[in-house]
Amino acid sequence: MVSLVQAHASRQSGQASHRVVACLGGDQTVLEERPTPVPGKGEILLGLRVVGFCGTDLFKLDSDSAGVGTVLGHELVGDVIALGPGVSGFAEGDRVVVPHHVPCGECHLCNCGNETMCDVFRENLFEPGAFADTILIKSRAVTFAARRLPDHMSDEAAVFMEPAACVLRGVHRAGIETGGSAVVLGAGSMGLLHLLVLRAAPPDCRVIVVDPVAERRALAEKLGAQYTAAPGEDAAGAVRAATDGLGVDAVFDTVGGNQTLEAGLELTRQGGTVVLFAHAPDGGKAGFDLNNLFKYERRLIGTYSGAIKEQAEIFDLMDKGALDPSPLVSHKMPLDDFEQALSLVRNHQALKILFTPSRAGAEA
Ligand SMILES: [Zn+2]
Ligand SMILES: [Zn+2]
Known part of the structure; x- marks a missing residue:
């Protein structure tokens, strides 16, 4: 099958092409035209519907850890526009959510959970x-x-799978029992x-959500936090x-850094758990009281x-309407x-940004 994007690009250059956001080193990026990938055995080609801008993408740009030419972006919902040989279970036009990382399921680490x-x-x-028109x-x-997404699950919810x-992995590992309590440090996305x-x-x-910004605390309350507070004595x-x-x-630390970690330990009950869920700069150190x-x-x-x-568990929660991050x-x-988008995120003017296909890709 030749998609509309491919058809359009083919008309212009004779070869199917699409647009991607490519890293140029540091935090520099460019929207560039590249040949559209062709799915091989067992592979599918998705036309972008939405892709989330994640803290990890920002971290890779800011820490200059994405090589030149890399295309970031991993929170993806797309439409199947082409199938490689031997693919079963999907058809052209299916709306699909898929992660970029998949374990082998067989090695020692997989067997240990x-x-x-x-x-x-x-x-x-x-x-x-x-971060591309086709993936x-x-x-x-x-x-x-x-x-494959059921009709009732929106792109804006599914993109959070x-x-x-x-997040759910950390929640499970924290082992919170029925009727338990948790603090979330940071009310960003x-x-x-x-x-x-x-x-x-x-x-x-x-759940108690802790954040210095009153507006974000108000949103946390709207989204179901029983209590909100500013950091520190509050x-x-x-x-x-x-x-x-x-x-x-x-305590779930989504902020990072030694000070926040120490504050998290202080808020945890005896025998409790602190889950660190935040990037640190290379060599970042903690200095809490070992006792x-x-x-x-x-x-x-x-x-x-x-x-x-x-x-799978998140998909079920979203499917039955228990979880809607949209x-x-x-x-x-x-x-x-x-x-x-980069400047909106850096200036704390955005919560979660989703990208849609490039203007040229959308017009095609
Ligand atoms: Zn991510
Ligand atoms: Zn494995």
Whole structure:
């Protein structure tokens, strides 16, 4: 099948092409035209519907860790526009959500439940990446991780499957029991996504969201936070009031840095868990009181991604209407406006930005 995008590009150049946001080193990017990938055995080609702008994309740009020519973007919903040989279970026109990382499911790390540490997990199964008009999905992702969307699930909800699965993994690992309590540090899009997943997944979890910005605290309350507080004494007081002075079962740190981590440990009850869910600069160090761990049997864990089982669970929660992260979407813009999105995020003027196909791609 030749898609409309391909047909249009073919008319112009004789070869199918599409547009991608390519990294140029540092935080510089350019919208450039490239040949459209052709799906091979077991692969599918998606036409972009929406792709989320994730903190990890921003981190890679700011830390200059994306090589020149790299195409970032991994939170993807697209339409199947071409199928490679041997693909079953999908048809042209299907609306699909698919993650870029898929574990092998067979190695020691996978067998121990550490699928996100599996050797092949970090392999990018998107070509070239999701900040593109069309995206080729490699066969392992097609076979094990791609899901067709039911009509009632919006693009704006489904695009959160991958990031919400990362969050759910941390929530599971924190081991919050029925009627438990949690603090989320930070009410950016990942903090608020923690709130929504905590409200949808463990039964009756009370959530306190801590953020310095009043507007974000108000949004957190609207989205189901029982309490909100500013960092510092305000947060400590809210936690004492909500837990009879015990401290919460788990703290989710979506802000990062040593100070926030220490604050998180202070808000956790004895025997509780702090989940670190934030990038640190290379070599970033923590300096908390060791007895906060040893004497009070706290746990400090990191969660960086989600695996297929968490994606399946998130998909179910969204399918049955228990989880709808779409209110977190603050902006939708074509790939052409990538630079503008970057500045909106940096200036804290956006919550979650979704990109749609480039103007040329959309017109094709
Ligand atoms: Zn992400
Ligand atoms: Zn594995």
